[in-house]
Amino acid sequence: MGLILWLVIGGVIGWLASIIMRTDAQQGILMNIVVGIVGAFIGGLIFSGGTINQVISLNSVLVSLLGAVILLALVNLVRRGTVR
Numbered sequence: 001m002g003l004i005l006w007l008v009i010g011g012v013i014g015w016l017a018s019i020i021m022r023t024d025a026q027q028g029i030l031m032n033i034v035v036g037i038v039g040a041f042i043g044g045l046i047f048s049g050g051t052i053n054q055v056i057s058l059n060s061v062l063v064s065l066l067g068a069v070i071l072l073a074l075v076n077l078v079r080r081g082t083v084r
Contacts, residue, residue, distance in 0.1 A: 009064075010040065014068055020072075023072055038067075044063065048060075
Protein backbone atom coordinates (compact mmCIF):
# COMPACT_ATOMS: atom_id res chain seq x y z
CA MET A 1 0.00 0.00 0.00
CA GLY A 2 2.87 2.38 0.76
CA LEU A 3 4.34 2.04 -2.74
CA ILE A 4 1.02 2.88 -4.39
CA LEU A 5 0.64 5.92 -2.14
CA TRP A 6 4.17 7.09 -3.04
CA LEU A 7 3.36 6.75 -6.76
CA VAL A 8 0.06 8.61 -6.52
CA ILE A 9 1.41 11.47 -4.39
CA GLY A 10 4.58 11.61 -6.50
CA GLY A 11 2.46 11.90 -9.64
CA VAL A 12 0.35 14.70 -8.18
CA ILE A 13 3.40 16.60 -6.92
CA GLY A 14 5.19 16.16 -10.26
CA TRP A 15 2.08 17.34 -12.10
CA LEU A 16 1.74 20.43 -9.90
CA ALA A 17 5.43 21.23 -10.32
CA SER A 18 5.15 20.89 -14.10
CA ILE A 19 2.20 23.28 -14.10
CA ILE A 20 4.17 25.80 -12.03
CA MET A 21 7.20 25.51 -14.36
CA ARG A 22 5.01 25.39 -17.52
CA THR A 23 6.37 22.05 -18.71
CA ASP A 24 3.12 20.10 -18.37
CA ALA A 25 2.62 19.60 -22.11
CA GLN A 26 6.12 18.13 -22.49
CA GLN A 27 5.85 15.25 -20.03
CA GLY A 28 3.45 12.43 -19.35
CA ILE A 29 2.24 10.70 -16.22
CA LEU A 30 5.36 8.55 -15.84
CA MET A 31 7.64 11.58 -15.95
CA ASN A 32 5.36 13.38 -13.46
CA ILE A 33 5.77 10.47 -11.04
CA VAL A 34 9.55 10.45 -11.47
CA VAL A 35 9.76 14.24 -11.02
CA GLY A 36 7.58 14.05 -7.90
CA ILE A 37 9.59 11.28 -6.24
CA VAL A 38 13.01 12.70 -7.17
CA GLY A 39 11.76 16.15 -6.16
CA ALA A 40 10.76 14.77 -2.76
CA PHE A 41 14.26 13.39 -2.35
CA ILE A 42 15.86 16.71 -3.39
CA GLY A 43 13.55 18.65 -1.08
CA GLY A 44 14.39 16.25 1.73
CA LEU A 45 18.11 16.73 1.14
CA ILE A 46 17.84 20.50 1.15
CA PHE A 47 15.23 21.18 3.82
CA SER A 48 14.93 18.09 6.03
CA GLY A 49 18.52 17.08 6.65
CA GLY A 50 18.72 14.35 4.02
CA THR A 51 15.62 12.32 4.86
CA ILE A 52 12.29 11.69 3.24
CA ASN A 53 9.45 11.89 5.73
CA GLN A 54 7.50 8.72 6.38
CA VAL A 55 4.44 10.69 7.51
CA ILE A 56 2.48 12.58 4.87
CA SER A 57 1.78 16.09 6.11
CA LEU A 58 1.29 19.50 4.56
CA ASN A 59 4.89 20.36 5.39
CA SER A 60 6.31 17.27 3.67
CA VAL A 61 4.12 17.83 0.59
CA LEU A 62 5.29 21.45 0.31
CA VAL A 63 8.93 20.41 0.68
CA SER A 64 8.43 17.77 -2.01
CA LEU A 65 6.74 20.29 -4.31
CA LEU A 66 9.57 22.77 -3.83
CA GLY A 67 12.12 20.04 -4.55
CA ALA A 68 10.26 19.07 -7.74
CA VAL A 69 10.17 22.71 -8.88
CA ILE A 70 13.92 22.97 -8.25
CA LEU A 71 14.47 19.77 -10.25
CA LEU A 72 12.45 21.08 -13.21
CA ALA A 73 14.27 24.41 -13.06
CA LEU A 74 17.61 22.60 -13.25
CA VAL A 75 16.39 20.46 -16.16
CA ASN A 76 15.20 23.58 -18.00
CA LEU A 77 18.52 25.30 -17.31
CA VAL A 78 20.45 22.39 -18.81
CA ARG A 79 18.13 21.91 -21.80
CA ARG A 80 17.40 25.50 -22.79
CA GLY A 81 19.97 27.57 -20.96
CA THR A 82 17.19 29.38 -19.07
CA VAL A 83 15.22 28.57 -15.94
CA ARG A 84 12.03 30.01 -17.42
